[in-house]
Amino acid sequence: MAESLARWQFAITSIYHFLFVPVTIGLAFLVALLQSSWYRHEDPVKLRLTKFFGTLLVINVAIGVVTGLVQEFEFGMNWSNYSREVGNIFGGPLAMEGLLAFFLESTFLGVWIFGWDRLSKKVHLASIWAVSVATMLSAAFIMAANSWMQHPVGYVTNAVTGQPQLNDIFAIFTNPVFLWSYIHVLLAALVTAALVMLAASAWQLRKRSNESFVAAGRLAIVVLVPAVILSLFVGSELGVIEAKYQPMKIAAAEAQWNTCPGHCSFSLFQIGGGNNDQTPTQIIQIPSLLSILATNSTNGSVEGLNQLQAQDVAMYGPGNYIPNVFIQYWSMRVMAYLAMAILAIALWGTWLIHRRKLADSKVFLWIATWAVILPFLVNTAGWMLAENGRQPWIVQNLMLTSKGVSPSVSSLEVWISLIGFVGLFAVFAVVDAFLMIHYSRRSLEEADATLDTQSVGAGEVPELVY
Amino acid sequence: MTLGQLWLLIDVVFWVGFFVLEGFDFGVGILHSFVARNDVERRICINSIGPVWDGNEVWLIVAGAVIFAAFPLWYATMFSTFYLALVVLLLALIVRGVAFEYTRKVDDPRWQTTFRWFLTVGSALIPLLVGVALGDLLHGLPLDSDHQYTGNFFGLLTPFGLMSGVTMLALSVLMGANYLTLKTTGELHARVAKLSVTAGWVTAVVVWGFVTWAHLGLGKGFVPNVTEVIALLGVLAAALFANAGAEGWAFASAALGVAGTVATFFAEMYPKVMVATNSVNSITVGNSASPSYTLKVMTIVAVVFFPVVLVYQTWTYVVFRRRLGGGRLGADAALDSPSSPAADPVES
Numbered sequence: 001m002a003e004s005l006a007r008w009q010f011a012i013t014s015i016y017h018f019l020f021v022p023v024t025i026g027l028a029f030l031v032a033l034l035q036s037s038w039y040r041h042e043d044p045v046k047l048r049l050t051k052f053f054g055t056l057l058v059i060n061v062a063i064g065v066v067t068g069l070v071q072e073f074e075f076g077m078n079w080s081n082y083s084r085e086v087g088n089i090f091g092g093p094l095a096m097e098g099l100l101a102f103f104l105e106s107t108f109l110g111v112w113i114f115g116w117d118r119l120s121k122k123v124h125l126a127s128i129w130a131v132s133v134a135t136m137l138s139a140a141f142i143m144a145a146n147s148w149m150q151h152p153v154g155y156v157t158n159a160v161t162g163q164p165q166l167n168d169i170f171a172i173f174t175n176p177v178f179l180w181s182y183i184h185v186l187l188a189a190l191v192t193a194a195l196v197m198l199a200a201s202a203w204q205l206r207k208r209s210n211e212s213f214v215a216a217g218r219l220a221i222v223v224l225v226p227a228v229i230l231s232l233f234v235g236s237e238l239g240v241i242e243a244k245y246q247p248m249k250i251a252a253a254e255a256q257w258n259t260c261p262g263h264c265s266f267s268l269f270q271i272g273g274g275n276n277d278q279t280p281t282q283i284i285q286i287p288s289l290l291s292i293l294a295t296n297s298t299n300g301s302v303e304g305l306n307q308l309q310a311q312d313v314a315m316y317g318p319g320n321y322i323p324n325v326f327i328q329y330w331s332m333r334v335m336a337y338l339a340m341a342i343l344a345i346a347l348w349g350t351w352l353i354h355r356r357k358l359a360d361s362k363v364f365l366w367i368a369t370w371a372v373i374l375p376f377l378v379n380t381a382g383w384m385l386a387e388n389g390r391q392p393w394i395v396q397n398l399m400l401t402s403k404g405v406s407p408s409v410s411s412l413e414v415w416i417s418l419i420g421f422v423g424l425f426a427v428f429a430v431v432d433a434f435l436m437i438h439y440s441r442r443s444l445e446e447a448d449a450t451l452d453t454q455s456v457g458a459g460e461v462p463e464l465v466y
Numbered sequence: 467m468t469l470g471q472l473w474l475l476i477d478v479v480f481w482v483g484f485f486v487l488e489g490f491d492f493g494v495g496i497l498h499s500f501v502a503r504n505d506v507e508r509r510i511c512i513n514s515i516g517p518v519w520d521g522n523e524v525w526l527i528v529a530g531a532v533i534f535a536a537f538p539l540w541y542a543t544m545f546s547t548f549y550l551a552l553v554v555l556l557l558a559l560i561v562r563g564v565a566f567e568y569t570r571k572v573d574d575p576r577w578q579t580t581f582r583w584f585l586t587v588g589s590a591l592i593p594l595l596v597g598v599a600l601g602d603l604l605h606g607l608p609l610d611s612d613h614q615y616t617g618n619f620f621g622l623l624t625p626f627g628l629m630s631g632v633t634m635l636a637l638s639v640l641m642g643a644n645y646l647t648l649k650t651t652g653e654l655h656a657r658v659a660k661l662s663v664t665a666g667w668v669t670a671v672v673v674w675g676f677v678t679w680a681h682l683g684l685g686k687g688f689v690p691n692v693t694e695v696i697a698l699l700g701v702l703a704a705a706l707f708a709n710a711g712a713e714g715w716a717f718a719s720a721a722l723g724v725a726g727t728v729a730t731f732f733a734e735m736y737p738k739v740m741v742a743t744n745s746v747n748s749i750t751v752g753n754s755a756s757p758s759y760t761l762k763v764m765t766i767v768a769v770v771f772f773p774v775v776l777v778y779q780t781w782t783y784v785v786f787r788r789r790l791g792g793g794r795l796g797a798d799a800a801l802d803s804p805s806s807p808a809a810d811p812v813e814s
Binding site: 081083096097099103107111114167416417420424431438 | 532
């Protein structure tokens, strides 16, 4: 019971945290681009846009940072046996994140927010770039730690204690799962932030036809198109790598119960399915696509869940090694299909830019506004696919999730914390959504007033940012 | 010195850094609801820490992450032991962090008052709770032979732990008062300068009680540790300097008092890092340190990058060194910013 609750808590707090993370990573980059453009061309529109989207960035960072704290604490609070067993490996990237990335991000974000009239233009621009670099560095360390759980490398098992011990830090940072998933996450962050920027711009263009937002919308689409295409490609390559190291994850994503020798087809939808239904009704099968996705070859074979289960029982002893198939199957599809929808919107937008009609197509602007929901669903589905697919392992083939939980923490205590976090997170989700929408709908002139001298008592007190 | 000892020392440096830097942020967060007479003064208080509080909070994160990487057993036991206390701590960190950014984002008195109190209460709860936890580490808690905590939430509220919490809270208020004295002008400055003196004397009494309990009370003999002497002298000097109007010295002395107090927790229990009531079950540097490879990697990373962090964090204090306040604005604006680069091209 305490274990399931701890898993629920970790899942909820991680998914919640990752609503804000990609916006922060992507928007810091986009705001840095806008400010660079202003720095170079002295175009006042770019400065206004920098402040407009900078405000959204700051609103978003506030929650992103504090929910990340919850993650760091939870390893020790809820997963103490995991932490003591592998902390010498897993803790390293986390400590490095704090020292190399988090200090940089927090310090220079403060400098950037308060530094508009304190710093030279060049140093002020450098500070937003420092923030952007820091957010990407931060993601690198977290993804290195996470990838170690997906595919543990760079350790030896202590002959006396049986404990895994770090013996090659470079292996941690050259882990193929890390390299591909890190790029995948960065691209997803760019997609997310570009869609946030596009949505705000589209809303503004529909309501106000302020030409400045054509520039913002164009920047969003210019970033979005390559990011979403590369993200699809990298994601599919990541699937091939995972099929090698975590075959259960991929077999479950396709509900492939029995090994398919080659030319395995991919089902668009199925009715039924799940861990107790090995023969769901599969609808519209695309020949050979699964083989391509899992092995990069039309003739590749895909191992089945039943065969993998038998292998795992032989290797690791009796137990159920099959993840929740329903979650795997559908999270994979939600991710892929919605990413395709994003691609379609991106290409449509590109065509409108080409025709110089971005501000005129009411239908596109309406869809682009609502499309802001899509990346959050895609990201969430992607993480569910990655994390649920690792179960029942907390570290793939090395440590079971059930062995990682804190023995001294009772179910009651986890209930209390779960209710506390969910309650507070729900409140702040509403507050954040309200503020993001409110500040996305302000006119560009209003945005100008924030982030430096605020309009209190006309110049009485300067730089009242808070 | 073994690598384990080195990393304990590094971790103590992070705890000290956290309580010195974020200490005055907490103090300002608490005090701004009481010393400021109007909205402008409240904003001056909060803006005095605005550019730096987030960077300061990272010291806590790194202090925790260092324990995770360098002393996994200690991290695992400590964080699972203090479970519910840490939940409250996290909720406080969340509402306080969000309050900084959100208070002024909506022009509504009820909204602003709500977030202001989030900030005030959060700022008080965090040093209090972390102080209780540090006190408990030194006082001792029931751990079994597997180093798992066998008590419940109420078992964490040891009298010495509570005293430690109050001590860290008092020190934070002292730091906040001294910081505001350095950063403000006019009437507000006069008020916080006076408060620095009072806070100095009150905190001196609290710290005296704390060091006496930590040393004599926990049976460590009569002659105090050097950290305890530093703690007490630092706070006393803070009160005297504040009384004499030597604001910079008062602030530095208070920081020394904080450093001595934080170091006392670790010095008094060394080589233990988490005392068990049944002493053999205690967690020590020796039984919790990571294998030497991990510590070597961490040492290289820290030696290369920590000085860089110190340089740029120090730089931010130089950039934002100016006092904030209504009276001195004209002169300052003329001195510091020839023209507002942000505003000019926009308004043309």
